[in-house]
Amino acid sequence: MKQVSLLAFTTLASSFILPQAEFFRDEPVDDSSGGAFLLSLERESASAQPVLNQAEADFHAQFGASRFEDDEDVAPLADHPGHGPPRHGHPRSNLTIYQFISQNNYTTKFAKLVDQHDSVVKLLNSTDANYTLFVPIDSAFEHIPPHHKDPSKELIEAFLRYHIAPGLFPFHHLLTRTKTLPTALDAPALDGRPQRLRVGLGLHPPGPQVNFFSRIVGGEPALANGIVYGVHRIVVPPLPARALFDLVPSQFSTLLLAYQRTDFDAVLSKAGIVRGSTIFAPTNGAFAALGPRANAFLFATEKGKKYLAALLKYQVVANETLYSDAFYGDDSSSSELPRRKRFHVDLPTLLDDKAVSVDVARFGAFVRVVVNGGVGVVVPDVVARDGVVQVVGRVPIPPHKHHRGREESLEGEISVEELKERLADYVEEDRQEEGLQGVDEGHFEDL
Incomplete structure (x- = not known):
């Protein structure tokens, strides 16, 4: 033998x-x-x-x-x-x-x-x-x-x-x-x-x-x-997904700041998550790829806070847990994903049930998970007590309506106007003038 x-x-x-x-x-x-x-x-x-x-x-x-x-x-x-x-x-x-x-x-x-x-x-x-x-x-x-x-x-x-x-x-x-x-x-x-x-x-x-x-x-x-x-080490049952970000602040400090700025922990606690979740978590590098203008708008203006909250909601799928090799659906069903086949699923997010499109391609050891046709999962399957964290290399953003849920391009930075356009249907605009210390958000386009 x-x-x-x-x-x-x-x-x-x-x-x-x-x-x-x-x-x-x-x-x-x-x-x-x-x-x-x-x-x-x-x-x-x-x-x-x-x-x-x-x-x-x-x-x-x-x-x-x-x-x-x-x-x-x-x-x-x-x-x-x-x-x-x-x-x-x-x-x-x-x-x-x-x-x-x-x-x-x-x-x-x-x-x-x-x-x-x-x-x-x-x-x-x-x-x-x-x-x-x-x-x-x-x-x-x-x-x-x-x-x-x-x-x-x-x-x-x-x-x-x-x-x-x-x-x-x-x-x-x-x-x-x-x-x-x-x-x-x-x-x-x-x-x-x-x-x-x-x-x-x-x-x-x-x-x-x-x-x-x-x-x-x-x-x-x-x-x-x-x-x-x-x-060589005890395998401890995992922490809840939200707590995992605190373990690696060198990679998730921007995401943690976004949670704090939008009081997103309260949003998660009210989301009615009882069957696990899938979180597409952007690294610091993913937020940086948005560009300085978009980040200044999201993190330094009151109006931007609402768009930031919308982005965070779009990263969370409640009551459905998608691993690269298994899927726990919202009806208490679970199944192992087939090898050597492609798997596609549209998962409803916390952003008014706006779906995020996910494709999983598996062939032996080769696994590729892609969100909205263009956002790659760079570290798959960080298991959590209440689901899974899929670490993404770009920040998932709802695509334009005419692209039917597929991301047309992720190269380069995103302008503030495009960011607002793609999230406009999910953000309640205030009619009152808002800004940080009187600064108009539109000025970030001139940076």
Whole structure:
């Protein structure tokens, strides 16, 4: 049986991710590419590198045969996730996932937590279905702050379930077929549908990571009821979408200022979001691309504040959550998006239900998400407790009426007059003269 090591597979997989190759360069990447956003997240976990290096060596030494079968052997399993134990050949181990982590010297802390929750033990010990477990190795728990308040039993169970993905997801699947995975944690903010986690290649050091922070350091691909991956950091259920922007102010300080200026948090709280949301979040570079005139109008005039609020509403889709590989509709339905096909959907936004047009093109590891035919998603699928954030390289603006929802051009800056024209139907104009310290907004056209 042909086998390849995890390291070799990682190197090979990097050649499949050509559309995001710029994310893996050492030099700075422009905001609009999304690379700077990923680099900001990477810096947060850099301090853990020495611990990671030792943990990785220990984990591989303990597992021994931490190797992954080639595509020929494992691909058929990936096509039938969650439908009983492996049927292609025979598992190389008779151990269940629960038995494996209970006997392994480097997963003792996670196993002890599992032992306190009978429902999770039953899940990981059952051979009625397949599961993929991302298990934090023992050194991952060293990052928990000392003297922290003990979490409730319910919170710990949610934490455990977020590490479990129903179905078989071999290593090549993680790197070439999907960006997100459903977990065994049902999220109330998603109307009880599965909370998803994100998988992808990290930057420093390069390698497969879960939710940007937790790196896969090894694994056992053929247990009696699934697959186990060891990860070097605890995978914590995500924060609400709005709170994610506060984590990366270097990329979202302009968006945060826009929220503050328009009291947009109050708008979100009144939006009636009960089934999750999709937020197309512009980076600082995306706002800068509007040009100094448009930004001065939006952020320095009272009239501009209304247009800014309209722009923010156009970025939020309530009660529909669109990942690059799954769609949770407004009727409590959910579906995985087909591979090697294009998916188109018009999503109603908070801007008087004005639709934003989204196209998702998938072919293996190649994924492209485009808004209104021209706004590219530069960092897809930043999972949130109440939905997903799709980071965009330009600020989405409602197209002109005669363009039927498609963006005709996004090159260059936008004039104040064009910005006002495209948002005029959604902004209640005051008849009273407005301005900042008596300055007429029209003067920004002369800057």
